[in-house]
Amino acid sequence: MGSRASTLLRDEEIEEIKKETGFSHSQITRLYSRFTSLDKGENGTLCREDFQRIPELAINPLGDRIINTFFPEGEDQVNFRGFMRTLAHFRPIDDHEKNKDPNVSEPLNSRNNKLLFAFRLYDLDKDDKISRDELLQVLRMMVGVNISDDQLGSIADRTIQEADQDGDSSISFTEFIKVLEKVDVEQKMSIRFLH
Amino acid sequence: MGFFLFPFDSLICILLGISFTVWFTLLLVFIIVPAIFGVSLGIRKLYMKTLLKIFKWATLRIERGAKEKNHLLYKPYTNGIIAKEPMSLEEEIKEIRGSGSSKDLSSPEFEMSDIFYFCRKGVESIMDDEVTKRFSPEELESWNLLTRSNYNFQHISLRLTVLWGLGLLIRYCFLLPLRVTLAFTGVGLLVVGTTMVGILPNGRFKNFLSEKVHLMCYRICVRALTAIITYHDSENKPKNGGICVANHTSPIDVIILASDGCYAMVGQVHGGLMGIIQRSMVKACPHIWFERSEVKDRNLVAKRLSDHVEDKTKLPILIFPEGTCINNTSVMMFKKGSFEIGTTMYPVAIKYDPRFGDAFWNSSKFGMVSYLLRMMSSWAIVCSVWYLPPVTREEGEDAVQFANRVKSAIARQGGLVDLLWDGGLKREKVKGTFKEEQQKLYSKMLVGNPEDRSRS
Numbered sequence: 001m002g003s004r005a006s007t008l009l010r011d012e013e014i015e016e017i018k019k020e021t022g023f024s025h026s027q028i029t030r031l032y033s034r035f036t037s038l039d040k041g042e043n044g045t046l047c048r049e050d051f052q053r054i055p056e057l058a059i060n061p062l063g064d065r066i067i068n069t070f071f072p073e074g075e076d077q078v079n080f081r082g083f084m085r086t087l088a089h090f091r092p093i094d095d096h097e098k099n100k101d102p103n104v105s106e107p108l109n110s111r112n113n114k115l116l117f118a119f120r121l122y123d124l125d126k127d128d129k130i131s132r133d134e135l136l137q138v139l140r141m142m143v144g145v146n147i148s149d150d151q152l153g154s155i156a157d158r159t160i161q162e163a164d165q166d167g168d169s170s171i172s173f174t175e176f177i178k179v180l181e182k183v184d185v186e187q188k189m190s191i192r193f194l195h
Numbered sequence: 196m197g198f199f200l201f202p203f204d205s206l207i208c209i210l211l212g213i214s215f216t217v218w219f220t221l222l223l224v225f226i227i228v229p230a231i232f233g234v235s236l237g238i239r240k241l242y243m244k245t246l247l248k249i250f251k252w253a254t255l256r257i258e259r260g261a262k263e264k265n266h267l268l269y270k271p272y273t274n275g276i277i278a279k280e281p282m283s284l285e286e287e288i289k290e291i292r293g294s295g296s297s298k299d300l301s302s303p304e305f306e307m308s309d310i311f312y313f314c315r316k317g318v319e320s321i322m323d324d325e326v327t328k329r330f331s332p333e334e335l336e337s338w339n340l341l342t343r344s345n346y347n348f349q350h351i352s353l354r355l356t357v358l359w360g361l362g363l364l365i366r367y368c369f370l371l372p373l374r375v376t377l378a379f380t381g382v383g384l385l386v387v388g389t390t391m392v393g394i395l396p397n398g399r400f401k402n403f404l405s406e407k408v409h410l411m412c413y414r415i416c417v418r419a420l421t422a423i424i425t426y427h428d429s430e431n432k433p434k435n436g437g438i439c440v441a442n443h444t445s446p447i448d449v450i451i452l453a454s455d456g457c458y459a460m461v462g463q464v465h466g467g468l469m470g471i472i473q474r475s476m477v478k479a480c481p482h483i484w485f486e487r488s489e490v491k492d493r494n495l496v497a498k499r500l501s502d503h504v505e506d507k508t509k510l511p512i513l514i515f516p517e518g519t520c521i522n523n524t525s526v527m528m529f530k531k532g533s534f535e536i537g538t539t540m541y542p543v544a545i546k547y548d549p550r551f552g553d554a555f556w557n558s559s560k561f562g563m564v565s566y567l568l569r570m571m572s573s574w575a576i577v578c579s580v581w582y583l584p585p586v587t588r589e590e591g592e593d594a595v596q597f598a599n600r601v602k603s604a605i606a607r608q609g610g611l612v613d614l615l616w617d618g619g620l621k622r623e624k625v626k627g628t629f630k631e632e633q634q635k636l637y638s639k640m641l642v643g644n645p646e647d648r649s650r651s
């Protein structure tokens with residue numbers, strides 16, 4: 001029938017999401033419209049098939065890993081709040097948020113949380129460490145059949161060697177942050193809205 | 196009790212009789228007779244102007260009402276809601292690496308920050324992608340008094356609600372029965388007319404009559420939808436022995452094109468009413484109808500099409516290479532089959548004005564009958580048709596490149612987005628080859644050019 005954006009999402013809900021994620025009112029209604037258009041089953045939640053129906057996501061080599069980040073442990077459905085919470089990681093960092101009071105909880109789109117999002121894409125078993133195997137698996141997803149096992153293995157070894165500081169042959173989150181400390185995370189892991 | 200009703204009964208009968216006669220006379224004089232002669236009385240254009248004024252007023256009223264109540268309005272934007280970088284995979288990843296690493300950028304290697312590229316691209320496509328929004332009706336910026344296309348409809352003012360109610364009444368109680376009558380008249384005349392012409396022996400007189408009958412009936416159908424069509428560049432109209440290709444939004448496209456020229460239709464044989472229409476049409480002039488089993492055989496299809504175009508006495512073929520209905524904001528991949536035949540192609544661009552009624556047929560949501568009812572109960576169908584100059588395949592161009600060239604020309608003329616994606620994605624999953632392409636591109640960044648290595 002066409003999306004009925006602000007009529008189905010109550011003002012209180014919009015306020016709560018605004019506080020939690022920092023998106024503006026119009027951005028939230030626009031993303032809600034997107035959420036409902038993806039929700040083919042019309043039951044207020046998205047399942048993995050709903051995401052896989054997006055062609056540009058289906059051809060992304062890490063498409064499945066990205067879809068996984070939306071679903072909390074063991075669940076197969078994500079509602080609008082969960083959807084927004086994950087998308088909030090990609091909100092650009094406003095200037096006034098940069099030097100925040102350390103007592104206030106970290107916003108979802110802080111540099112740290114953006115790096116954590118990327119770290120979790122590598123960390124397949126969620127043990128807060130990227131092992132050689134996990135790195136190999138993710139690399140294999142990204143290159144397909146175009147690189148031999150040996151070459152890929154040596155790439156993985158080299159990467160871990162450079163990043164690993166405590167000698168446990170795996171990359172922890174702190175080591176991950178150190179490797180990427182000069183990368184412009186704020187810009188490269190942010191999506192800007194046009195309005 | 197009965198005695199009281201008796202004199203009123205006959206009065207009611209007389210009134211009904213008079214109103215029916217008046218109704219049919221009006222219909223005949225103002226609609227059917229002009230259709231037969233291809234003349235327009237200008238009633239529809241006046242109607243369109245009046246409607247536009249009312250829509251503008253309605254939208255202003257909603258905006259004013261929303262401001263008073265301090266509601267925030269939902270405004271749709273068809274150009275996308277997020278800013279996307281038009282850089283290639285290579286350029287973007289180099290940029291990401293460049294900001295963090297002091298190493299030499301020209302040598303191929305892996306960086307952990309590469310994942311940011313795929314991550315962001317993936318989430319961008321979740322927020323807003325180019326394909327899925329083409330399979331649902333376009334969102335309008337002003338309201339056209341149809342609740343089916345409105346997002347902010349709450350009780351804003353009494354006047355607006357009354358106007359909407361009046362609109363509902365006019366559309367369903369006056370326009371819809373009028374249009375349904377016209378539709379039946381048009382289709383009926385088509386079947387009867389073509390069958391009668393079919394009795395004649397083949398020759399120029401038969402072709403002439405068949406042309407007249409087809410045009411007349413399609414014009415009546417055009418009025419049955421209150422379609423207000425503007426044709427541009429009619430000097431480029433398709434000629435015999437050519438193939439006319441157009442972008443596809445709905446089955447109405449056929450009626451729109453066929454009311455301005457004669458075409459040979461291509462399609463699958465149907466049963467029921469469609470089948471009757473198809474069988475009678477083919478008696479008057481040769482159309483190409485395929486059995487269901489023949490559709491899969493691409494060689495057979497190509498042979499029949501090329502046989503038809505070689506015979507210069509036969510009408511130009513009308514084909515929609517997208518293969519499915521798209522929502523008229525973009526043109527999707529053209530299937531190369533008709534471009535392999537090697538004859539002159541006549542591209543046509545059709546653009547509907549969505550303010551009056553959305554013509555897009557979402558075949559996964561609505562069946563044909565409910566779609567036609569929706570069409571007949573909207574205000575009008577307003578569209579523009581551009582006949583583009585004829586094109587032929589150039590030296591060294593293969594069918595796919597030719598198809599893409601024609602597609603770009605149509606997209607440019609109609610103001611539509613030119614997409615490489617297949618319209619079949621409406622129902623099917625995307626092919627794995629696209630993902631492999633991405634993976635190949637990325638591998639080059641890790642290990643350099645694979646042509647340097649020997650491949651078995």
